[in-house]
Amino acid sequence: MGITVHGLTKTYKSKKNPPVHALRGIDVSFPNGSMTAIMGPSGCGKTTLLNLLAGIDLPTAGSILLDDVEITKCSDVMRSKIRNSSIGYVMQSFELIETMDVKENLSLPLLFSSAKVADKRALVKESLDRVGMGGYEQRLVSRLSGGQKQRIAIARALMMKPSTILADEPTGALDSQTAGEIISLLAELNETGRSIILVTHDLKVAQSCLTQYTMIDGRLGM
Amino acid sequence: MKKKLELAFSLYSPHLLWELALVVQVVVYLACSVTLISNFVQQQGIYRSIQKVFTGECVYFQPYDRLVDLFADPDNSSEVRTELSDKILRYADRIAPNCEIGTALNFIGEADGQLLKAVGYNHVMAERMGIPDLIKQNSDIDETATPVLIRGALCNRYKPGDRFSVNIEEEPDPLTVVVMGNLDENFQMLLPSYGASEPTIDNFFDADIIADDPLENANTIVFCYTGNETWLESLLNPSYFIFPVGEGVSADDLALQDGSVGGQFFSMNELIDNTIRQNIYVNRKPLSKVIAASIFMIISLFGYVFLLFIRNQKLLGVCMLLGMSRKFMYAAIALAVGICVAAAMVLYTLFNRTALSMGIYFATDASLTVMVYSFVLVFASLLAGALACSWFVSQWQPIQYMKGE
Numbered sequence: 056m057g058i059t060v061h062g063l064t065k066t067y068k069s070k071k072n073p074p075v076h077a078l079r080g081i082d083v084s085f086p087n088g089s090m091t092a093i094m095g096p097s098g099c100g101k102t103t104l105l106n107l108l109a110g111i112d113l114p115t116a117g118s119i120l121l122d123d124v125e126i127t128k129c130s131d132v133m134r135s136k137i138r139n140s141s142i143g144y145v146m147q148s149f150e151l152i153e154t155m156d157v158k159e160n161l162s163l164p165l166l167f168s169s170a171k172v173a174d175k176r177a178l179v180k181e182s183l184d185r186v187g188m189g190g191y192e193q194r195l196v197s198r199l200s201g202g203q204k205q206r207i208a209i210a211r212a213l214m215m216k217p218s219t220i221l222a223d224e225p226t227g228a229l230d231s232q233t234a235g236e237i238i239s240l241l242a243e244l245n246e247t248g249r250s251i252i253l254v255t256h257d258l259k260v261a262q263s264c265l266t267q268y269t270m271i272d273g274r275l276g277m
Numbered sequence: 278m279k280k281k282l283e284l285a286f287s288l289y290s291p292h293l294l295w296e297l298a299l300v301v302q303v304v305v306y307l308a309c310s311v312t313l314i315s316n317f318v319q320q321q322g323i324y325r326s327i328q329k330v331f332t333g334e335c336v337y338f339q340p341y342d343r344l345v346d347l348f349a350d351p352d353n354s355s356e357v358r359t360e361l362s363d364k365i366l367r368y369a370d371r372i373a374p375n376c377e378i379g380t381a382l383n384f385i386g387e388a389d390g391q392l393l394k395a396v397g398y399n400h401v402m403a404e405r406m407g408i409p410d411l412i413k414q415n416s417d418i419d420e421t422a423t424p425v426l427i428r429g430a431l432c433n434r435y436k437p438g439d440r441f442s443v444n445i446e447e448e449p450d451p452l453t454v455v456v457m458g459n460l461d462e463n464f465q466m467l468l469p470s471y472g473a474s475e476p477t478i479d480n481f482f483d484a485d486i487i488a489d490d491p492l493e494n495a496n497t498i499v500f501c502y503t504g505n506e507t508w509l510e511s512l513l514n515p516s517y518f519i520f521p522v523g524e525g526v527s528a529d530d531l532a533l534q535d536g537s538v539g540g541q542f543f544s545m546n547e548l549i550d551n552t553i554r555q556n557i558y559v560n561r562k563p564l565s566k567v568i569a570a571s572i573f574m575i576i577s578l579f580g581y582v583f584l585l586f587i588r589n590q591k592l593l594g595v596c597m598l599l600g601m602s603r604k605f606m607y608a609a610i611a612l613a614v615g616i617c618v619a620a621a622m623v624l625y626t627l628f629n630r631t632a633l634s635m636g637i638y639f640a641t642d643a644s645l646t647v648m649v650y651s652f653v654l655v656f657a658s659l660l661a662g663a664l665a666c667s668w669f670v671s672q673w674q675p676i677q678y679m680k681g682e
Contacts (some may be wrong), residue, residue: 104299111597132602139600150595166280175347211599 057086057250058108058219063117065103065273079273080117085252087218090245092261093254095270101254104270105221108252109142109260110134114257122218139167147224149204151196157183157207158192162169164214182210186240202233209240220244222253226260238263281605285612287592377401386443386452386498393431393496395443403501422455429496432459443498460499585610 063081068074077100085091095101104111107119110126111134118127126134138144151160161179165172167240172178176192183189186206196204205225213221222241226234238260245251253264261267268275379402386395422440432457435441442451586593593606 110596132604135597135600135605138598144598146598150591150598152592152595163596164599166284167596167602168607215600251486 057084057089058252059120060085060108061118061120063104063107063119063151064115065100065112066115076273078107078114081273081275083268083275085219085250087250088245088248089266090242090251090264091253091266091268092264093252093268093270093275094256094261095254096098096256099270100273101270102223103266104275105144105223105254108219109144109221110138111211135167136169139164140170140215141217143209143215143220144209145205145212145220145222146229149201149208149228151204151207151211153195153197155196156192157188157194157196157199160196160207161211161214164211168215170215170227178214181209182213185213185244188208194241200233201229202236204249205229205233206240209237209244213244217249219250219252222251224254224256226255226257234260281608281612284596284601284605284609384446386442386445388431388441388496389434391430391496393429393443393498395445395498395500397500397502399502422453423500423502424457425454425498425500426458426460427456427496431496431498454498454500456651460497498509579635585613 057103060081060083063078064076065078066074066076081104093104103112106146107114107127110119110129114127114221118125120126124137126137130135152163160178161182162175163179165175179192180189183191186209188203188206188210191203191207192198198205199207205228209220209225220241224238225241229237234257241251241253242263251264253260255261268277270276282304378399380399381395381397381402383396386393437456437458439456440453441456442453444451593601597603597606
């Protein structure tokens with residue numbers, strides 16, 4: 056299974072300006088365990104596609120099936136639950152809460168989970184160990200380097216043990232060496248059976264993925 | 278709920294000063310609105326209040342001392358009552374500046390196992406009733422005993438110059454009195470209306486009370502007090518008589534001829550009520566100011582909810598990515614604001630000086646209607662803020678915010 060997209064269209068309407076067609080009938084599937092890169096220039100609709108895959112936004116037309124569940128027909132609460140349990144999100148600017156420490160940042164997804172977690176501390180430790188950041192629980196995020204922050208962001212995405220990780224320019228704010236480490240980390244996660252869908256400008260990063268798509272003007276091509 | 282609360286608190290942590298400012302603001306709002314609305318409703322009655330609000334002729338009054346309630350409360354100490362009495366005299370002076378204020382009080386006493394009625398007048402009343410000189414002159418001589426005139430069986434037992442003790446109701450120490458003379462049999466006692474009569478419709482003293490003297494031939498002592506006697510403090514419950522300027526009456530020309538001592542009579546409660554009304558009338562505030570204050574508060578709360586949301590955009594955006602539904606977010610914001618309002622209410626209850634000094638808690642300080650009125654205002658503001666948030670959120674995508682697109 057995995058994620059299957061049919062005729063996905065997203066149009067932003069405006070009273071003053073002509074409508075913007077961010078996505079124009081996209082058909083694509085992301086099988087379980089795949090590692091896919093989506094490349095394209097700014098404004099071509101990459102982030103919109105990730106938003107829709109994560110169930111944050113709804114398409115104008117088309118459908119998205121996540122393991123047989125059509126998330127485009129789910130309520131906001133249901134989509135939020137699916138996002139919490141099945142999807143991990145990693146972003147270019149990390150989006151960690153600077154005033155919280157690492158442990159608190161990692162605990163955030165648990166707030167929205169209906170599953171009972173017996174040992175939150177152990178879960179945090181497991182996720183940190185997974186990204187090579189064991190022992191950083193008490194550290195303030197603002198004291199970490201860019202690479203460390205991205206590792207923490209990935210650890211947070213892993214907290215609920217999602218089947219899919221969506222990464223939006225995960226190396227965009229990192230130097231090439233650190234970027235390489237992050238890509239290696241994502242590849243390792245992929246080897247454990249998780250699907251990785253990453254959006255990037257960087258050809259080198261894209262080449263590390265088995266499948267690559269290019270997006271231009273809301274259309275996806277190989 | 279626990280998780281929503283957790284998020285609600287995390288909305289606060291980085292910017293505590295904002296919340297403190299809001300708490301202070303809400304405290305001020307609650308204090309003002311509850312007091313103002315409470316006074317207004319008390320003055321106008323609920324129906325009239327609502328009617329006046331809608332007809333636009335409404336005025337709000339300044340804080341109301343509730344002297345009537347305090348005076349009527351038997352649990353209040355003599356100190357409180359004395360203080361209130363002073364206040365009443367000050368108010369009376371405002372109603373009729375430069376007027377003479379006569380006071381009269383009565384109580385039941387006991388001397389040598391026999392009950393007696395004691396009636397006291399202040400110097401204003403005493404002069405008008407023709408009993409001043411005797412007592413005043415002799416009081417200068419003997420300061421250890423209160424000079425009195427006596428009537429009834431007491432006249433058989435005591436002669437002028439005799440001293441005896443009078444037990445006053447529940448007072449532990451008896452009052453020592455010295456007999457200065459007998460009351461003339463025809464002397465018509467002026468009894469305070471308290472417990473005996475009501476003022477007539479035009480507020481002038483009713484002649485019937487004097488003509489039908491219920492104390493005729495009964496054991497009676499009459500004394501004149503200056504108001505400084507400590508033993509009187511627990512008995513202070515006098516009637517007040519206000520004699521307007523120009524209505525000077527000589528001792529020989531007592532108004533008793535027409536059954537009246539003249540002057541405007543007030544029962545104590547009536548006096549308090551009138552003085553307060555006069556006081557608040559002078560200090561009334563137009564409703565527009567209260568409306569302005571309410572609008573200010575509504576906008577503040579509205580803005581605060583908005584602020585809370587905008588200030589925490591990043592946190593909320595991240596939470597949304599991590600699986601927070603919008604419903605969850607609204608609940609957390611509402612809880613956060615609710616916590617703030619609750620904190621404000623607690624502070625208000627704890628630090629409201631009037632409530633503390635009078636031993637009245639917030640719950641009893643205002644009527645249910647008043648509380649409902651206030652809270653409807655507060656929560657209407659919150660609702661408006663929440664609706665605005667809802668609209669804003671519907672236009673808002675967390676990822677676009679984060680990427681700055």
